[in-house]
Amino acid sequence: MAGKCSQPREWIKGNVIGSGSFGVVNLAINKATGGIFVVKSASSGAGVQSLENEANILELLDSPYIVRCLGRDFSTGANGERKLNLFLEYMAGGSLADLAQKFGGALDETVIQVYTREILQGLSYLHRRGIVHNDLKCKNVLLGPTGNIKLADFGCAKRLNSSQAGSKVSQQSICGTPLWMAPEVLRNEGLDTASDIWSLGCSIIEMATGRPPWADEVSNPMALLLKIACSSGVPQFPTNFSKEGLDFLAKCLQRDPKLRWTSEELLNHPFITRKNVMAPYEEDACSPTSILDVQLNEEDSDSDCDSEPLHNEELSSKVPFSTRYNRFRGRLTRKQQREYDLHSNEKWITVR
Structure with a gap:
């Protein structure tokens, strides 16, 4: 199968990093290699069916523009329910x-x-x-x-x-x-x-x-x-x-x-x-290894560092792919925050 890699045999489940109508998503570590990957798990009938569909399709694919499937396994939960785990590559930058x-x-x-x-x-x-x-x-x-x-x-x-x-x-x-x-x-x-x-x-x-x-x-x-x-x-x-x-x-x-x-x-x-009209940035710009890396100046009061806080102009030059940087999410109006929340799991969910 084109997109299938070596499946983790022994692994350790980490924190939950997401959830949806199918089940939950956890970080995981491959005990043999130390590599980090993601586990999507489901135990309900609809959730298992959705994950099986995802696995069946991903295992046919091999593209640098499609997340890689690393394998899957079935296990038995504490209550005896059948549980499907789907192993996927970890994308550090988030969505x-x-x-x-x-x-x-x-x-x-x-x-x-x-x-x-x-x-x-x-x-x-x-x-x-x-x-x-x-x-x-x-x-x-x-x-x-x-x-x-x-x-x-x-x-x-x-x-x-x-x-x-x-x-x-x-x-x-x-x-x-x-x-x-x-x-x-x-x-x-x-x-x-x-x-x-x-x-x-x-x-x-x-x-x-x-x-x-x-x-x-x-x-x-x-x-x-x-x-x-x-x-x-x-x-x-x-x-x-x-x-x-x-x-x-x-x-x-x-x-x-x-x-x-x-x-x-x-x-x-x-x-x-x-x-690209912003070609001058190409030499200096770098992408974050995680979305956490962009929090360059949030909550400065919690930091023990003595470094000078970055001004907005300085920060914009360091993060050129932002259209308008907000030092604090508070600058989003309540209306904007409500609108964005409309596609969260509580409001507009993925219908399966």
Whole structure:
């Protein structure tokens, strides 16, 4: 199997670092090598089914833009329940959602351009193999220690009947996260690779604004879902985006899936191919090995160091891929924080 590596035989479970509708995610250490990896565990019927689907798909894949599956095993819980553990590579940078929050809620367009290119590389790899991710959002895009991007969370992923463009798979139940879903998916008309392209557009809006798509209309969730599914509307585009960026979003967010550009076509769009206008940063910029590394000046009073605090201008030069650095998350308004919380597990969950 293409993406399968040597499975950890003896390992130690660490702290919980995430949870979802499927179960929990823990850090883990391979006792034989000392390597750190991630374990996703589920014991419920739906959770086990979701993890099995994720493992079955990931074991077929081998791409630098897709998180690697290291193996899986079954165990018996304390109450005798059957438990599935899925072993995955550890991505030290966290998710794009984590990153945006650490840098004031939104990312600079130049950085969005870089991340979007790598997301498209991952989508192109999947789509050529007849696989639809079906739950693309910033929370499911992870960063490695060098700032590289990998697609993750394939619990909702589907294999098409054929790898040919335009083929569809019918769904007996809707799967994904509602605010990022394409209209045809919410109408349960089946999905194809174009569904991922709509979700990509929504994720770019999320990166650019620090808010979920449709954030201005979440006061009435049911009315909003009907609007996404049945109206002629699209999410509001970022007001500060370039002409190329807005055109790119327009190509992604066509309500008619037949009019959306494919991942291959989007890789040749000017928004992706244009020269990076912030090239002077290339020599000096470095990506964090963890999202914790960006907390350069938070809670200075708790530090025992005597070093001078960095001014905002100095910090911006050290972290050039931020559009606007917040020394404290308090600068996010309560409204913005509520909006971002809407795609947490308590509100908008991944539907499986």
